[in-house]
Amino acid sequence: MINCPVSMIDETLTFLRAAGERNSECVVLWLGRPRPEGADIVEAYLPHQIARADRFQIPPEGMDMLRTKLRSGRLMVAAQVHSHPQEAFHSKADDAWAIVRHERALSLVVPRFARDTSLANFVEQTKVFRFSDRATWDEVPRAQVVQECLRIL
Numbered sequence: 750m751i752n753c754p755v756s757m758i759d760e761t762l763t764f765l766r767a768a769g770e771r772n773s774e775c776v777v778l779w780l781g782r783p784r785p786e787g788a789d790i791v792e793a794y795l796p797h798q799i800a801r802a803d804r805f806q807i808p809p810e811g812m813d814m815l816r817t818k819l820r821s822g823r824l825m826v827a828a829q830v831h832s833h834p835q836e837a838f839h840s841k842a843d844d845a846w847a848i849v850r851h852e853r854a855l856s857l858v859v860p861r862f863a864r865d866t867s868l869a870n871f872v873e874q875t876k877v878f879r880f881s882d883r884a885t886w887d888e889v890p891r892a893q894v895v896q897e898c899l900r901i902l
Contacts, residue, residue, distance in 0.1 A: 751779070751790060751827050751828055753902065755868055757793045761777045762863050762868075765830070765859055765866075766864065772802050772862075773802060773805075773862075774804060774805045775795075775805060775832050775862075776831040776848070777793050777795055777831070778794045778826050779793060779830060780818070780824040780826060783825050783827075787827070788827035792822075793830075796815050797811035798811055803834065805831060806846050807846070827849075828849065829849050830858075830875075831843070832863050834861070837875060837876040839876075843856065843858070849880065850884075851880065852880060853879055854879070855899070856878045857876070859875050860875075872899070
């Protein structure tokens with residue numbers, strides 16, 4: 750279970766919408782402090798990335814900056830959140846470029862570049878995928894998201 754303050758979701762949506770205005774996907778990494786049963790999110794981190802309308806990639810220098818940030822703050826990447834131009838799903842490119850790959854890691858996909866996503870409808874509009882022990886991204890049924898994956902504070 751990830752505990753995420755409302756302020757982090759709001760900041761994430763701001764980043765996603767700004768990229769969407771440029772007709773570009775965007776990834777935001779939720780950095781957190783690990784707990785035995787999950788993580789507490791402390792930052793919505795916008796990594797250096799190369800993105801276009803149908804994909805994003807964090808280049809080597811962006812990964813180096815991320816690793817430095819994680820080490821200095823003793824943080825982990827608890828989840829990744831990214832936007833799609835239309836519907837929310839986990840594409841083959843999303844699978845290939847996923848930053849988080851530990852078992853039970855979360856990848857959240859926000860549709861329509863977050864144009865009409867708000868704090869009030871974030872859970873309803875966003876699709877949540879969990880990395881399985883079979884190394885696949887499995888969609889979490891919406892009814893289970895708040896019970897098993899995401900607690901908004």
